[in-house]
Amino acid sequence: MSPPKVRCEPFGDDALIVTLVGEDGDVIDVELNRRVHLLAGSLLRLRDADPRLGRPVAGFSTVLVPYDPLEMDAADAGALVAPLAGAAAAADLPAADDPARTVTISVHYGGPDGPDLMEVAAATGLRPADVVEIHAGPTYRVFMLGFAPGFAYLGPLPEELAVPRRATPRERVPAGSVAIAGRQTAVYPFATPGGWRLIGRTDRRMWDIERASPSMLRPGDTVRFEPVRGASRGASRDPFVG
Amino acid sequence: MLEVLEPGLLSTVQDAGRPGSTDLGVPISGACDPWSLAVANALAGADLGAPAVEMTIVGSTFRVLDAGRLALAGADLGGWVRETGRRLLPGRIHVVEEGSTLEFPGPADPRSGSRAYVGLPGGVAIPSVLGSASTCLVGRFGGLAGRPLEPGDRLGGSGGGGPSGLSEMRTDAVWAVPGDPAPGWDPSRRPIRVVAGPHLDRIGAEVLEALLAARWTVADGSDRVGLRLRGPDLVGAAAGAVRDSWPELPSHGVTWGTIQVPPDGAPIVLLVDHQTTGGYPVVAVAVGADRPRLGQLRPGSTVRFEQTDLATARAALLRQRATLLAGVAALEDPAGPWDDLWRSAGG
Known part of the structure; x- marks a missing residue:
């Protein structure tokens, strides 16, 4: 496979966006996303030396790089960023993930914790127990964080479980809900509106501002889900507080 | 106290x-x-x-x-x-x-x-x-x-x-x-200056032209997350093929001032509480020097946009700082x- 192409363009007057363009266009590509995190990591190190650069924000196949427009212009920023982007596109990726960055999340599947489990089973032609087994099977990657503090987009979800988002989003999804949509899965860190299908819930706090590192999941981590019996603590008390 | x-x-x-x-x-x-x-x-x-x-x-x-x-x-x-x-x-x-x-x-x-x-x-x-x-x-x-x-x-x-x-x-x-x-x-007295967004190759320059041509009204439901604008349908301004299949992009980082066009054609200008990532095509991005006025618009305010370039935008910001x-x-x-x-x- 040839290395991805690199596009580096202005995004407004105080950021650049680097896009890694793979052979499959917009398809979510694990290798491309690993290169994105490689680039975000090298930009963070560059930022330690050059505070004119802002914190990079990784997307699926992009890195947004803010810069201080009082201190530099887009050409200056591009000259700093482009070599790192080229290096990340061409780098040899490590064969295995760092096991120290694998997070295991216990999930209470189904029942009041996963009100959409039966619907997902019906839509996919699987038994609910199979949905659980398939969801808890793979090791997922944190493709990116967004939507809300600590909300990690995880994937790829096995093809058999790919279901569209709800036509009408819920006004409030309980904190800790484990959800799926398309080829992705996620855990809602806060009670927010949400359109993904809820199949379970965890008691772990995905975001806790009192922790030294408030977000349970960070860019580049890997995640495993582990089914546990019984209902979540949240299901038996205020359903919206995580 | x-x-x-x-x-x-x-x-x-x-x-x-x-x-x-x-x-x-x-x-x-x-x-x-x-x-x-x-x-x-x-x-x-x-x-x-x-x-x-x-x-x-x-x-x-x-x-x-x-x-x-x-x-x-x-x-x-x-x-x-x-x-x-x-x-x-x-x-x-x-x-x-x-x-x-x-x-x-x-x-x-x-x-x-x-x-x-x-x-x-x-x-x-x-x-x-x-x-x-x-x-x-x-x-x-x-x-x-x-x-x-x-x-x-x-x-x-x-x-x-x-x-x-x-x-x-x-x-x-x-x-x-x-x-x-x-x-x-x-805050409506002058247009908000914008630079062209990164997705015009996907949605076509007509969409930016339509954004610049219209007078917009800030809709109810606008808040610190973003301004929802009411006006012509921007998806309808696109060429036929794009209009019929409005692109959704893999989510990417976005900034304060980003102007997104969701499939309903009503643009959203992101303000300070915006989500850090988004997947709607970005038609334009408001320049830093005009963020203060964006933050003063309220439901019912009218707003127009005017295109500028990066050098002019930076000069305006440096002047404002000075x-x-x-x-x-x-x-x-x-x-x-x-x-x-x-x-x-x-x-």
């Missing part, structure tokens, strides 16, 4: 924002109108990016617990001292008496902007969370426990004597900058041109 009697529509503690945790999905937050935040702080005698109270359309009611000085900037929310009837105008320092009640019932002038800032000496004393005192409403942290002001909350300044040159003689001075009226005064620093320098200098500065603006 101020005590909150009535919270108002949405009053929060905000500073220059929290740009250091965007990779964890944390919005930048901070003042929607950073120019007025800086002016309120400069007048109050605080760092320009220090915490202040941001009030929205209908402001809070405060009781003054100890006499002191505060500064106002941004929109004129009709502020007055209930006991004396004295007006509390923006762009000024106000000496307030113990036991008095400060009210901000809402703008009297329909052209007025929507947000006002209350600065206190040294900045509002609020601990920093993830590098900022700003209230993160979605994450429920920062500011006062991550929530808007509530009755009974007490707000004090961090202290410090304020600008060294600011004598009692000057406590009624007006912050007015020559040639650049405050963003809180009729103007701000000249105003601050004038405040710091007892023999300085402060009176001239405000008189030359007709203050």
